[in-house]
Amino acid sequence: MKTFNVVGKNIKRNDALEKATGKAMFSTDMNIPGMLYAKVLRSPHAHALIKSIDTSQAEKIPGVKGIATWGNTPRELFNTSATMTFTVPSMEPVLDQYIFDKVVRYVGDEVAAVAAISEKVAAEALKHIKVEYELLPAVFDPLEAMKPEAPIIHECHAGKNIPAEIVKFGMGDIEKGFAESDIIFEDVFKLPIQKQAQLETQAALAQVGSDGGITVWSTTQTPHPSRMIISKIFSTPQSKIRVLNPPYVGGGFGVRIGLSAKAEPIAVALSKLTGKPVKIVYTREEDFTSSDTRHGGYVWVKLGCKNDGTFQAMELKSALNAGAYCSFSGETPGVLGAMGLAVYRMEHMSYYGHSVYTNFTPSGAMRGFGNPQAMFAIEAAVDTIAERIGMDPLELRLKNIIQVGDNWCLPYTCGSTGLAECVEKAAKVIGWERRGTLNEPGSKILRGIGMGVGTHCSNAWPFCVDYDNAIITVQQDGSILLAVGVPDIGTGTSTTLPQLAAEAIGVEMSQVNMTFGDTLTTPFDIGSHASRTLYAAGTAVVAAGNDVRKQILEYAAVVMKIALERLDITKGIIHISGSNEAESCEGSGICRSGEESMTHISVRELVYHAHLRNKQFIGIGRTIPPNSPPWHAHFYEVEVDTETGMVKVVKVAAAHDVGKAVNPMIVEGQIEGGVLMGVGYATSEEIKISAKGKPLHTSYHKYLLPTAMDAPEIHAIIVESNDPSGPYGAKGVGECGMVLSAAAIGNAVYDATGIRFNEIPLTPERVYKRLQENKK
Amino acid sequence: MFQEYYMAESVSDALSFLNKGPGDAVIIAGGTDLLLDLHEGKKRTKSLVDITRIPELKNLSMEDGIIKIGAAVTHAQVAESELIWANAPALAMAAKKVGSLQIRNIATVVGNIINAQPAADTAVALTALGAKVTIADTSGTRDVHIDQLYEDVGKSRVDCRRELVTEVIIPAHEQNQSSYFVRLEQRKALALPMLNIAVMVSLEKGQQRFEWVRIAMAPVGPGPMRATNAERILKGTEIDDEIITKAAYEAAAQANPRDSDLRGSREYRLQVLPALVKRCIKTAVAQVVNKG
Structure with missing residues (x-):
């Protein structure tokens, strides 16, 4: 196997010191001279017509500089999510949002915004804006919202309140598949609304120049697509707009793929109205009520199997809660189906799924993007089937998982899988053989072990527009500047992409610097989402690195008078392949340019040699990434307190086939974070609403994210299948840790109690109620 | 938010500050609730008197x-x-x-x-x-x-x-006494309890009988509530599971929790309360026994 100098090493993160010392800059920290502060007036009603808005009293308050409403802002439809920039024909993106509309469709919807000399003055001014509403009927459940009597939230062509399209695909003959099955499991599962709860709330600072040029610092995960959206809203050429992170973003988890809710357009609109820079930072409550959530809703699964455990057919359906605006409600049901049907091999499969508008906060992208919802249902089905045919659920899975080259429902091939290895390793760590022997008779605390397996994507190709560019410019001093348009949303991109560049060129990590998350200094990139950044942007970085390396070697061959094929670059030294590159010649006589006996030259010396002869090395990578499935097997051991219903996750073994771990420590961090987010999804996190649609979980205090105190013992296990398509074998990681928690915890709780929960979170009250019913 | 922040040097200094003004000064120690209330406008004052340096x-x-x-x-x-x-x-x-x-x-x-x-x-x-x-x-x-x-x-x-x-x-606990606290909580930090129960037991010599038991429970009323009927049942009785169970259900009968959208229904809290009371009593008893 190829050995690497930089890839595969736990290189210290480039952002570590800045972040640990509090010096790293985030949008929330931005401050420029003359800046105004914005506050937003939000709807107290779930569905209403705005009959009138009177801002006259608010305008009189000293320090108020401008008030934006539907009347003085662009009437240009958009979609806050990047879907409007990357929906692939023949599908059409759904554009259903204005900055401010005459109708409000959820509690928290934008009504008006004030720019003032301070947040305090702006907040005071909001109290003096008089709005007359005419209340409209509201609906909150996706199944209710499809009924003929339900209020129309948006006119839709696909069906009553169904945004975008109904996603339908499959293979084989599903009816035949079930007819040939000995055992069929069928049930419906209900999923909650989860929140990304990223540390930095939505934020933007906009500055409009006298030439109409727009600069926006913001928390977006996708500066380039965000620039396209802003360009459309404000009818300004993209080339006059700069969108950047400053340079860090306090987490994403999907909540700002595209705009940061409406932070960017509100800031730009107010900056245009006032002629001053305007900053908006959402409060935590606003972030909860008025930025995208994970899709809740319903998933139906029907799984048919032979008595020997061979899967025959699977039918999957979904109806997801879109909330009040489309965002990613077209794509999420698609990914739910695609990932759900990609785990097990069988001839007959079918999927039918869509979202439904309701008067909830909009649902959008969140880590896993439909996949956790699918797997909660599917893995319950697999465990139930295993029990019915009397087979170990681990064996049943190993018998049916997809293998390389299998015919499956995805439009690309399965190029690698380390799933069987994941299962084997994680089973060993959790002690799978102890399953069934964990409880003494009469015990009030019951233990159980459950598992789940799954896959994901490594980017959004070919479902969405998905391409990458990277430019590597070798500076005259030999240092290297890598320019890639993806942000670092905390996943280590600003470390791992330079690692790839250093490896490709053959230089030390310390020689590579990077500019990122800035539309002015980087070429177009679709952004940091879909577990794609390392895999997809990395493909472009490696291409640019190879390009530079080739240019350097071609030049070196001439200078050194050695055949190109014989040269190599290692740790910044160009040398003859096979010779010891460590014998650096820097400073010695033989290094001098033009020496007959030259066997080594540093990149640093060579590029200056080239500079003096009017030449610079600039590498370009322009790639359309392929796609590849990462694989994962999760095992959870839980304790259920039968007297209180409390579910405690005790231990987790999470094995992930990541292709190749470019920076293993970062990979482990991603897995652990995903697991904990999944533990919250399975056991405690949910946004509920009052009868009138007012969200009840609107703060870190009320919304039950697990704390460090709640974290179980997590074993992150890395499996490397060396994917043929990814950079140095790497595949997607970011979302994967989140995909299986609910599925495996549901199975573990079943193992402990014999009760199948079709709805999460497994709150103590929900669990206790079923335990009591079960006693009767 | 407020205009004056006074660091009191002694108890009498704090009291005289409180009493000299118009009567709207508020004492602040940790301020972890007060400052939020002031920030959110739930409480108002012009003067805060800090007592943490007394x-x-x-x-x-x-x-x-x-x-x-x-x-x-x-x-x-x-x-x-x-x-x-x-x-x-x-x-x-x-x-x-x-x-x-x-x-x-x-x-x-x-x-x-x-x-x-x-x-x-x-x-x-x-x-x-x-x-x-x-x-x-x-x-x-x-x-x-x-x-x-x-x-x-x-x-x-x-x-x-x-x-x-x-x-x-x-x-302070005597040799024959101990106490225990349990909390039914949705997560292990930064969360208000669904229920919290504290019990103190005082055992008679020989550790076979309760001398007396004090049981406090919340949030089942405006403040911590004593389960007085349960306490009466246990007073002077022999320690056994049956009587503890009976007392625990009596405690629930006296409790009056509310329905909360965030922290569980009244019904659920009443159902699980006896188990928590039992755990508290039993653990407190065990702690006395372990003292020897």
Whole structure:
């Protein structure tokens, strides 16, 4: 196997010191001279017509500089999510949002915004804006919202309140598949609304120049697509707009793929109205009520199997809660189906799924993007089937998982899988053989072990527009500047992409610097989402690195008078392949340019040699990434307190086939974070609403994210299948840790109690109620 | 938010500041609830009187079987105090459950009582422990039993504009006594309890019978509530599962929790309350037995 100098090493993160010392800059920290502060007036009603808005009293308050409403802002439809920039024909993106509309469709919807000399003055001014509403009927459940009597939230062509399209695909003959099955499991599962709860709330600072040029610092995960959206809203050429992170973003988890809710357009609109820079930072409550959530809703699964455990057919359906605006409600049901049907091999499969508008906060992208919802249902089905045919659920899975080259429902091939290895390793760590022997008779605390397996994507190709560019410019001093348009949303991109560049060129990590998350200094990139950044942007970085390396070697061959094929670059030294590159010649006589006996030259010396002869090395990578499935097997051991219903996750073994771990420590961090987010999804996190649609979980205090105190013992296990398509074998990681928690915890709780929960979170009250019913 | 922040140097200094003004000054110790209330406009004042630098209020000590905890003593100090763990364990357990470490490092136990929230963890423990608070005003001091301190939700009978609670007084456990605290919670930090229960047991010689038991539970009323009927059932009886179970259900019969969208239904809380009371009693008894 190829050995690497930089890839595969736990290189210290480039952002570590800045972040640990509090010096790293985030949008929330931005401050420029003359800046105004914005506050937003939000709807107290779930569905209403705005009959009138009177801002006259608010305008009189000293320090108020401008008030934006539907009347003085662009009437240009958009979609806050990047879907409007990357929906692939023949599908059409759904554009259903204005900055401010005459109708409000959820509690928290934008009504008006004030720019003032301070947040305090702006907040005071909001109290003096008089709005007359005419209340409209509201609906909150996706199944209710499809009924003929339900209020129309948006006119839709696909069906009553169904945004975008109904996603339908499959293979084989599903009816035949079930007819040939000995055992069929069928049930419906209900999923909650989860929140990304990223540390930095939505934020933007906009500055409009006298030439109409727009600069926006913001928390977006996708500066380039965000620039396209802003360009459309404000009818300004993209080339006059700069969108950047400053340079860090306090987490994403999907909540700002595209705009940061409406932070960017509100800031730009107010900056245009006032002629001053305007900053908006959402409060935590606003972030909860008025930025995208994970899709809740319903998933139906029907799984048919032979008595020997061979899967025959699977039918999957979904109806997801879109909330009040489309965002990613077209794509999420698609990914739910695609990932759900990609785990097990069988001839007959079918999927039918869509979202439904309701008067909830909009649902959008969140880590896993439909996949956790699918797997909660599917893995319950697999465990139930295993029990019915009397087979170990681990064996049943190993018998049916997809293998390389299998015919499956995805439009690309399965190029690698380390799933069987994941299962084997994680089973060993959790002690799978102890399953069934964990409880003494009469015990009030019951233990159980459950598992789940799954896959994901490594980017959004070919479902969405998905391409990458990277430019590597070798500076005259030999240092290297890598320019890639993806942000670092905390996943280590600003470390791992330079690692790839250093490896490709053959230089030390310390020689590579990077500019990122800035539309002015980087070429177009679709952004940091879909577990794609390392895999997809990395493909472009490696291409640019190879390009530079080739240019350097071609030049070196001439200078050194050695055949190109014989040269190599290692740790910044160009040398003859096979010779010891460590014998650096820097400073010695033989290094001098033009020496007959030259066997080594540093990149640093060579590029200056080239500079003096009017030449610079600039590498370009322009790639359309392929796609590849990462694989994962999760095992959870839980304790259920039968007297209180409390579910405690005790231990987790999470094995992930990541292709190749470019920076293993970062990979482990991603897995652990995903697991904990999944533990919250399975056991405690949910946004509920009052009868009138007012969200009840609107703060870190009320919304039950697990704390460090709640974290179980997590074993992150890395499996490397060396994917043929990814950079140095790497595949997607970011979302994967989140995909299986609910599925495996549901199975573990079943193992402990014999009760199948079709709805999460497994709150103590929900669990206790079923335990009591079960006693009767 | 406020115009004046006064660092009091002594109890009499704090009292005279409180009484010299128009009567709207508010005492601040940790401020972890007060500052939020002021920020959100739930409370208003022009003047805050900080008592955390008054030397005698920083006292945490035991003398002649009486534990004294000054008004400036934080949850963290109590939770880490060997003296409290040895002589009033339920209080240390409760103090350890409040908020997060950052909050426990500044929030005071006395503040937790005075703020009078229905589920204040240390107040529940102190109720089971039979604590009293010492209230000072310009005319002198008086001791009030913690049971008598609650007026309504969020309202204590201490007039914070005129009076100052200087300390809480707890009788230390004797050889035949112990206490325990449990909390039904949705996560292990930064969460209000769905239920919290504290129990103190006093056993007769030979450890076969209860001398008496004190049971405090919350949030099942405006303040920590004593399960007096359950206590009566246990008084002087032989220790066995049956009687403990009976008492635990009697405690639930006396409790009056509310339905909460965030923290569980009334029905659920009433259903699980007996199990928690039982655990508390049994563990407290076991702790006495373990003392030898």
